[in-house]
Amino acid sequence: MGKKQIFNATLTAIRALSERYSMLTLSLPATVGDMEVLPGQFVEIRVADSPSTYLRRPISICDYDAASRVMTLLIRRAGEGTEHLCDLPEGSALDIVGPLGNGFSIPAPGSTALLAGGGIGVAPLMLLGKKMKEQGVTPCFLLGARTASEILLAKEFAAIGEVAISTDDGTAGEKGYAADNSVLGRHYDLVCTCGPKPMMAGIAHKARANGSPCEVSLENLMACGLGACLCCVEPTLKGNLRACVEGPVFDTGMLLWEI
Amino acid sequence: MANCQASPANNVNLAVEIAGLRMKNPMLTASGTFGFGEEFADFIDLEKLGGFIVKGTTLEPREGNPYPRMAETPSGMLNAVGLQNKGVDHFISDIYPRLKGLDTNVLVNVSGAKIEDYVAVAEKLAQLDGIPAIEVNISCPNVKKGGMAFGTTTDGAEAVTSAIRKAWPKTLIVKLSPNVTSIADIAKAVEGAGADSVSLINTLMGMAVDVERRRPCLSTVTGGLSGAAVRPVAVRMVWQASKAVNIPVIGLGGISSGRDAIEFMLAGARAVQIGTANFIDPQVTVKAIDWMEDWCRRHGVADINEIVGEI
Numbered sequence A: 001m002g003k004k005q006i007f008n009a010t011l012t013a014i015r016a017l018s019e020r021y022s023m024l025t026l027s028l029p030a031t032v033g034d035m036e037v038l039p040g041q042f043v044e045i046r047v048a049d050s051p052s053t054y055l056r057r058p059i060s061i062c063d064y065d066a067a068s069r070v071m072t073l074l075i076r077r078a079g080e081g082t083e084h085l086c087d088l089p090e091g092s093a094l095d096i097v098g099p100l101g102n103g104f105s106i107p108a109p110g111s112t113a114l115l116a117g118g119g120i121g122v123a124p125l126m127l128l129g130k131k132m133k134e135q136g137v138t139p140c141f142l143l144g145a146r147t148a149s150e151i152l153l154a155k156e157f158a159a160i161g162e163v164a165i166s167t168d169d170g171t172a173g174e175k176g177y178a179a180d181n182s183v184l185g186r187h188y189d190l191v192c193t194c195g196p197k198p199m200m201a202g203i204a205h206k207a208r209a210n211g212s213p214c215e216v217s218l219e220n221l222m223a224c225g226l227g228a229c230l231c232c233v234e235p236t237l238k239g240n241l242r243a244c245v246e247g248p249v250f251d252t253g254m255l256l257w258e259i
Numbered sequence B: 001m002a003n004c005q006a007s008p009a010n011n012v013n014l015a016v017e018i019a020g021l022r023m024k025n026p027m028l029t030a031s032g033t034f035g036f037g038e039e040f041a042d043f044i045d046l047e048k049l050g051g052f053i054v055k056g057t058t059l060e061p062r063e064g065n066p067y068p069r070m071a072e073t074p075s076g077m078l079n080a081v082g083l084q085n086k087g088v089d090h091f092i093s094d095i096y097p098r099l100k101g102l103d104t105n106v107l108v109n110v111s112g113a114k115i116e117d118y119v120a121v122a123e124k125l126a127q128l129d130g131i132p133a134i135e136v137n138i139s140c141p142n143v144k145k146g147g148m149a150f151g152t153t154t155d156g157a158e159a160v161t162s163a164i165r166k167a168w169p170k171t172l173i174v175k176l177s178p179n180v181t182s183i184a185d186i187a188k189a190v191e192g193a194g195a196d197s198v199s200l201i202n203t204l205m206g207m208a209v210d211v212e213r214r215r216p217c218l219s220t221v222t223g224g225l226s227g228a229a230v231r232p233v234a235v236r237m238v239w240q241a242s243k244a245v246n247i248p249v250i251g252l253g254g255i256s257s258g259r260d261a262i263e264f265m266l267a268g269a270r271a272v273q274i275g276t277a278n279f280i281d282p283q284v285t286v287k288a289i290d291w292m293e294d295w296c297r298r299h300g301v302a303d304i305n306e307i308v309g310e311i
Helices: A080-086 A125-134 A154-158 A197-209 B088-099 B115-125 B154-167 B183-192 B228-244 B258-266 B284-298
Strands: A005-016 A021-027 A042-045 A057-065 A070-076 A093-100 A112-118 A138-145 A162-167 A190-194 A214-217 A233-236 A239-242 A249-251 B016-018 B021-023 B027-029 B051-057 B070-073 B076-079 B105-110 B133-137 B171-175 B197-200 B204-207 B222-226 B249-252 B269-274
Touching: A021 A080, A042 A070, A057 A080, A057 A093, A057 A125, A070 A080, A112 A125, A112 A197, A125 A138, A125 A154, A125 A190, A138 A154, A154 A162, A190 A197, A197 A214, B016 B269, B021 B105, B027 B284, B051 B088, B051 B133, B076 B228, B088 B115, B105 B115, B115 B133, B115 B154, B133 B154, B154 B171, B154 B183, B183 B197, B183 B228, B197 B228, B222 B228, B228 B249, B228 B258, B249 B258, B258 B269, B258 B284, B269 B284
Parallel strands: A112 A138, A112 A190, A138 A162, A190 A214, B027 B051, B027 B269, B051 B105, B105 B133, B133 B171, B171 B197, B197 B249, B249 B269
Antiparallel strands: A005 A021, A005 A093, A021 A070, A042 A057, A042 A093, A057 A070, A214 A249, A233 A239, B016 B021, B070 B076, B076 B222, B204 B222
């Protein structure tokens, strides 16, 4: 894994994707050098001028282009900290630590992969899908949300691979939960999922039924993000492991989930 | 680059000593907030620190408390980690060899459920040349047995300290709980039992409730409050403890800058620890050291020891 860094990035663009979600585009300083970002890694952002937000906010890296040093982050308005981040004016400086954690696996060229995201969980699938496609893997995206207006980045995902959609209310794609989408009836060489835990558990269950290995990205509450505080641990076959270092991506075979 | 010495007029002595423990500056990191140091090596030069205190170590491995273990609170956080660690033998075999060559002080925080366990850990660590001091945690609010139970009565604090004193010949620091009526009485008891120094404060016991789920935020219901929110309480207790004992006091609790560190030293601390603030700025320790040096220059202080307990 590459070196962790601390740097100030400039917010060059901010776009509201829906009432609850915003896409932040950041320009990273030259000091980050040829920083390597693994799909699935995250950054910790300091929320300045927000007295109620004491700790940094862990945010999954949606996309990163090393040549231009442009990073995109997808943020959901979940509380005061993320509200503040979604309302920042363009040109703001953001104090960032990262990249942190591990990443998803990328299977061998010629493989197939299902990349399933629920709500904000689609974020890491962008860079993951791009890297897979570059390496000769065929990704299929499964995007889940409550309703059509909350299906995020569908066009961008469609530019990379096949896209399947599930909405709770049936306003886009198949009606019902992502874990019940018909694309889960197939075998994949790898299933990668990020989203609410019940969704990930449902997807992991289907993956197992089809003999597909499955990796999940966890959103455990975190304090430091650096492996020091041991707040974000997940029980595994190897004991309590840190979601910020040994994760956030775990093979479901390692977890103690009832799948 | 050639040797770039500051002119003598600008030289400030930041070096301090805690009962034989020589530190190049008063800056330590608080146990449980700095891992084994290595977690921060990408951000700072560990050798710039006066020292760092590694994660609370127990005789046997511990898995700690169930998740959730953390809740953010105004200017602070609650934790209920519960001393998750792989045990002293793992520290000695896997961690210590990587740390022992560092040109800084590596201290181990020692915890236990019963006195014999503390003693056994201290005996094992005493074999390591590269560990000049231990900090004994008699104040963890997150373990059911032991921990804070020893730290909240003078008898308990005295018993555990005197037992470890016999097993640990080097610098012995005892970390005190703030969850007591008289910090001065506990500090005196520990001093009388042979401690070389006291560090304070450990976390304040606190609690938070998720009002939407109508459940406690922590799996253990209560946990330890740390961060900037506790700082005035910590400054007060450091001041009271330092007036009560003759051994050096190490101050911690919400320190987030060089300014805060100087505040603790004026109130009576010979050295300081930064804890939770490491999570917010992983470079806070070295920034604070630079600020303290600059503060000394601005105030015409040639030796930082001069200001200890000025208040």
